[in-house]
Amino acid sequence: MYYIDPHIHMVSRVTDDYERIARMGCVAVSEPAFWAGFDRGSVDGFRDYFRQLTEFEPKRAGWSGIQHYTWLCINAKEAENVELSREVIKMIPEFISKPGVLGIGEIGLNKNTKNESIIFQEHVQLAMQLDELILIHTPHLQDKLKGTRMIIDMLMSDRRVQPERVLIDHVEEHTVGLAKEEGFWCAMTLYPITKCTPSRAADIIEAYGDDRIMVNSAGDWGPSNPIAVPDFIQELRKRGHPESKIKKIVYDNPLEFFRQCRRFEFTPPDTLADNAALVVSQKV
Amino acid sequence: MIAAVQTAPEVFEQTFLLVRAKILEVAATLDRLDRAEAAESVRSDPRFGQIRQGLEILLSDGFHRAAQIQEIFSDQYDPTWMKKYLSTGERPALSPSVPH
Numbered sequence A: 001m002y003y004i005d006p007h008i009h010m011v012s013r014v015t016d017d018y019e020r021i022a023r024m025g026c027v028a029v030s031e032p033a034f035w036a037g038f039d040r041g042s043v044d045g046f047r048d049y050f051r052q053l054t055e056f057e058p059k060r061a062g063w064s065g066i067q068h069y070t071w072l073c074i075n076a077k078e079a080e081n082v083e084l085s086r087e088v089i090k091m092i093p094e095f096i097s098k099p100g101v102l103g104i105g106e107i108g109l110n111k112n113t114k115n116e117s118i119i120f121q122e123h124v125q126l127a128m129q130l131d132e133l134i135l136i137h138t139p140h141l142q143d144k145l146k147g148t149r150m151i152i153d154m155l156m157s158d159r160r161v162q163p164e165r166v167l168i169d170h171v172e173e174h175t176v177g178l179a180k181e182e183g184f185w186c187a188m189t190l191y192p193i194t195k196c197t198p199s200r201a202a203d204i205i206e207a208y209g210d211d212r213i214m215v216n217s218a219g220d221w222g223p224s225n226p227i228a229v230p231d232f233i234q235e236l237r238k239r240g241h242p243e244s245k246i247k248k249i250v251y252d253n254p255l256e257f258f259r260q261c262r263r264f265e266f267t268p269p270d271t272l273a274d275n276a277a278l279v280v281s282q283k284v
Numbered sequence B: 001m002i003a004a005v006q007t008a009p010e011v012f013e014q015t016f017l018l019v020r021a022k023i024l025e026v027a028a029t030l031d032r033l034d035r036a037e038a039a040e041s042v043r044s045d046p047r048f049g050q051i052r053q054g055l056e057i058l059l060s061d062g063f064h065r066a067a068q069i070q071e072i073f074s075d076q077y078d079p080t081w082m083k084k085y086l087s088t089g090e091r092p093a094l095s096p097s098v099p100h
């Protein structure tokens, strides 16, 4: 089955991982800007990172036939530094119109602090001014419920925010209802130990339905599994869910959300295969 | 809601050994804690209390056990937080650095 991984940090993965996910059926990835495991010291560090996300990663993904999309921001962890955050936010418009950029993300909260909240709102402000989609990181573990509520409070207090243009990520059993009730899109992250497992994600789908929801691997520099989405597909198959339902969650839903971005261009895999065949036949 | 496609006996058959293994893992971990030096100090750790509460929820009925256990391990939310954190209490002031 073809699938899309809507949240995977490929800058932390080797080229072999692109090849592996392609073999598992991945046709597109979306890569939010995030914390790289250490705090960057200057706005130029982010400029290079944004160039990597918008220039190099799409090329590297293309070597395995994968279409690469990205999101730009300063992540919540580094947002504790308000001054640096404002410099990064100011730089985002330089990159926002590049092909493959889907919007502002992953913004959010990490430790639910005042500075993180201020920078979150300034990112939302930028997204509204530029009419961009938003991808939101919710905190982990004990901070998640509180942080998700704080994020929803901030979004709901801004009348310009259209919930269907916002994706709230890393939802789990206690936060999925909050996001869905208010009309936001949401995503579950399949991540060993600290987030959701494929079977719990399947339980959440059975409990909350398959509208406006997707699954991702997060695949980053931490202990994570870049082929977690196929594990989820397999879990739903074992439970007897029809292929059409599974495809809706892992393929149709991400496309439906991304298509709201005016720059979004996607070549369906069947067309890609035809094009590739054409190139081969022309070479011969 | 999408109903579970499988019947309860089918789910039970597929997951029985898995659940058994997970309960044993928790039991062995608690034994290891008790065996170790200064076991009492852990018992007074608030996180140990959270684990006890979680175990109690496992014995209750209903289909929101996972969400309830998540809530036990969650920080308290203060509905007045915005007033304390954000000067406007509602919408952020426009950042001078953001192009208007």
Ligand SMILES: [Zn+2]
Pocket: A007, A009, A032, A034, A106, A137, A218
């Ligand atoms: Zn992420």
